Amino acid sequence: MNQFTAQLRETLRRPRRALNLLNAETRRAFFARRKLESFVRAAWAAGQSFDLSGVGYGRRHSGDTGEISTKPMTYYPFLAGVAAHIGATATIEIGTHWGGSAVALMRGMLSRLPAPLLVTVDITTESDTYLPAQPEYRFMRKIVGDANNPKTVEQVRASVQKADLLFIDAKHTAQPTLLNALLYGLLFKPKVVLLDDITHNESMCAAWAVLQAIYPCQSVDCSTIVPKIRSRTGFGLIALDRLNS
Numbered sequence: 742m743n744q745f746t747a748q749l750r751e752t753l754r755r756p757r758r759a760l761n762l763l764n765a766e767t768r769r770a771f772f773a774r775r776k777l778e779s780f781v782r783a784a785w786a787a788g789q790s791f792d793l794s795g796v797g798y799g800r801r802h803s804g805d806t807g808e809i810s811t812k813p814m815t816y817y818p819f820l821a822g823v824a825a826h827i828g829a830t831a832t833i834e835i836g837t838h839w840g841g842s843a844v845a846l847m848r849g850m851l852s853r854l855p856a857p858l859l860v861t862v863d864i865t866t867e868s869d870t871y872l873p874a875q876p877e878y879r880f881m882r883k884i885v886g887d888a889n890n891p892k893t894v895e896q897v898r899a900s901v902q903k904a905d906l907l908f909i910d911a912k913h914t915a916q917p918t919l920l921n922a923l924l925y926g927l928l929f930k931p932k933v934v935l936l937d938d939i940t941h942n943e944s945m946c947a948a949w950a951v952l953q954a955i956y957p958c959q960s961v962d963c964s965t966i967v968p969k970i971r972s973r974t975g976f977g978l979i980a981l982d983r984l985n986s
Contacts, residue, residue: 777978777980780985781963781967782967784822785967787849788818788819791852796813796845797810799867800839815970817841817842818845819967820846821849821852824850826849827985828905829853831858833907834860834907835907839872842910843861860897861881864887884896889917905932906931906933909921909922914945918945922979926981932982933980933981933984938974938976960979962977
């Protein structure tokens, strides 16, 4: 075995040394991805401790749209886990629907704080059927309106000045989703932005591609790390602040 071969084998045997062969940008991306993976796994694990039985999605959007689902969505434990893991004091949700995701988020928040705040925005009043009857509702404010309409934005700002967590699950097309993420990201400076259904259709895939281009080392599809979170339609995470894994 010549000296070069021996050195190569020794380098590959030690991952840290192998990383030294890469340029600084590639190394930064590698460690950022590892940090995101560690955070996603930790938040998922934390979410398993929450009892979300009966916290259902509500009326279905596809198939039998008259059917009411009383089962938690697969990503609900992750929502609770992220909220708890970052110690979120305030959360903004865009896309209330029935209110199951709001309850999951609030249960995570309440595990760390006695009186957190969740502001949830939707164009409909469908959550009126379920959400006001939940004990967590006293820590929430529901706003009816288009989240990207300036009047609605002002209503949100009147309720909260800064949010630790932003969850987007509204109109599944590129333009409103991108505006949600960028507008609320700039105004409310969340530590973490979560987006459901990032691979649901071509338009959402395009939106996610843009966000990944803006945040190349801060964004990840959580379902590639823990498939149980959202196995078919993806679940995006953007870390706008340093995360504790």
